[in-house]
Amino acid sequence: MEKYISILRDLIQFESVNDGEDEVAKYIANLFEGYDNVETEIIPSYPSRSNVIVKLKGSEKGKVFAISGHLDVVAAGEGWTYPPFEGVVEDGKMYGRGTADMKAGVAAGIYALLDLIEEKKDFPGEIWFIGTVGEEMGMQGALDLVEGGYLKDVDAIITPEPTKRDGENQGIFASKGSIMYAVHAEGKAAHSSMPEIGVNAITAIADFIQKVQKKFDEVTANKDFQNKELGSTLNVFSIMEGGIQINSVPDKAFVKGNIRTVPEFGSEQSIGILEKAIEENNRDESRAKLSLELIQVLDPAEAQKDNDLIRALKEAAFDKNVQIRPLIGTCELSRFIHISNDVQLLVYGPGLTKEAHVVDEYIELDEYVDTIRIFKDTAIKFLKM
Ligand SMILES: [Zn+2]
Numbered sequence: 001m002e003k004y005i006s007i008l009r010d011l012i013q014f015e016s017v018n019d020g021e022d023e024v025a026k027y028i029a030n031l032f033e034g035y036d037n038v039e040t041e042i043i044p045s046y047p048s049r050s051n052v053i054v055k056l057k058g059s060e061k062g063k064v065f066a067i068s069g070h071l072d073v074v075a076a077g078e079g080w081t082y083p084p085f086e087g088v089v090e091d092g093k094m095y096g097r098g099t100a101d102m103k104a105g106v107a108a109g110i111y112a113l114l115d116l117i118e119e120k121k122d123f124p125g126e127i128w129f130i131g132t133v134g135e136e137m138g139m140q141g142a143l144d145l146v147e148g149g150y151l152k153d154v155d156a157i158i159t160p161e162p163t164k165r166d167g168e169n170q171g172i173f174a175s176k177g178s179i180m181y182a183v184h185a186e187g188k189a190a191h192s193s194m195p196e197i198g199v200n201a202i203t204a205i206a207d208f209i210q211k212v213q214k215k216f217d218e219v220t221a222n223k224d225f226q227n228k229e230l231g232s233t234l235n236v237f238s239i240m241e242g243g244i245q246i247n248s249v250p251d252k253a254f255v256k257g258n259i260r261t262v263p264e265f266g267s268e269q270s271i272g273i274l275e276k277a278i279e280e281n282n283r284d285e286s287r288a289k290l291s292l293e294l295i296q297v298l299d300p301a302e303a304q305k306d307n308d309l310i311r312a313l314k315e316a317a318f319d320k321n322v323q324i325r326p327l328i329g330t331c332e333l334s335r336f337i338h339i340s341n342d343v344q345l346l347v348y349g350p351g352l353t354k355e356a357h358v359v360d361e362y363i364e365l366d367e368y369v370d371t372i373r374i375f376k377d378t379a380i381k382f383l384k385m
Pocket of ligand 1: 070101102135161162
């Protein structure tokens, strides 16, 4: 147990709150310096925010198995009993921001590689550790790695988000997408006693909301667009604002919304509904002009529910009651699904799902150490299949 504490504690002590993953990436690359069969690469996404890839090469050519975790955490917030960035150990648990989500998963991946090096384990192919930036806000790191072609040779990825629940551990194979957007209306101000010389931005937004919500309600109800694991695509208008004075025709207004998508009605089709309604509005010159701002687009993802990766993990985690399930939230599956048509993906990690982002977040150290064994066994089993 003691052997596996130091790197985890070091990781917790990096305050990589939506920034500063650079330092974490360099720290990880340093751990693997001096080994002939290891290559490391640092890949920046933003200034001071870099991804890292560590490649452990086997004795002969073969498949590529990867463990990929994000290096960022969310802000600690107030009200902690334990210092959030120290890694205090008490009664078999380590406390700190990111212990569950997901630096224990990251440390388990790193130790899996280090153990295999130390044990001089013989295997075909390659085992990678991938550290990504900015998962909690936009998942830019994973996007950059996929779009930059860095992951094109990867056959399988395990992402150790906290997936443990009471009495079981989940293997997540599918996740919904999420589109966050704003629609802005630009009209013309006028005194409310003479509205005919103004152009009302609020009424344009109100019409837009009515039309678009009706369309999405039809999509949500349409059986052809339902995914049997993830449910339906749906839209929620969540913020709106417009006007500054009660006796003026408002020249500006906006509405923001969030569409949660499934593969049967994904990002492109959903954005299409917004664009079409905007275009129809803008054809009428007398109306306030609408424009679309896409704040974040995460695609829905549905990987295979049964394949070598899942079989290997289930064998390795024989004592964890692994249940293969979909996720109604979002995760980096949204990015990794675009690596290739046959990439095998699974989200599985040691933390409790309920411990993500909470005050006094912790990891159960037994679970964490078991995960190192599980990652080593899964990697070797997968590469030999
Ligand atoms: Zn996470």
